[in-house]
Amino acid sequence: MNQSHTISAATEEDIPALLQLVNSAYRGDSSRAGWTTEADLLDGIRTNEASLREMIRKPYATILLCKDLAGTLAGCVYLEQMGKSLYLGMLTVSPLLQAQGIGKQLLRAAEDTARSKQCTSIQMTVISIRSELIAWYERHGYAKTGQTQPFPTDEKFGIPKQKLEFIVMRKRI
DSSP, X not given: OOTTEEEEEOOGGGHHHHHHHHHHHHSHHHXXXXXXXXXXXXXXXXXXXXXXHHHHHSTTEEEEXXXXXXXXXXXXXXXXXXXXXXXXXXXXEOXXXXXXXXXXXXXXXXXXXXXXXXXXXXXXXXXXXXXXXXXXXXXXXXXXXXXXXXXXXXXXXXXXXXXXXXXXXXXXX
């Protein structure tokens, strides 16, 4: 792991920084500084304070944070154990810090977490038309399962500008 960053579990005190990071990386003009933007696909915010609080409080779940040595939040990932599988979501890297290995560090931390919980796979959902993101996950050992899921109609996930669906990806651990 890059010695200039540390990985730790989020607490409720981290919610304001998480809220800013996640929304800036996925939506609005600030997200266009990175390659993971969803600004052309969705309006609205990516998450809110109540959703983050619920994720942090959820049993068998955690949000891992990646911070630099000054304590500035550079990235995060949500992990939730579901039986022998670990669900991975909300992998986020600050748009200004993308392509520096932070996402890879968070993936490795997720895989280490899966192994420590005796999970046999990691599963995630990715918006089906995000081909560059799907290709990135494939380069890291994740494969399309052939399964799809509908995009949530709850506006707390954003307001789609077109019809969207998720594909399910999985990596055996």
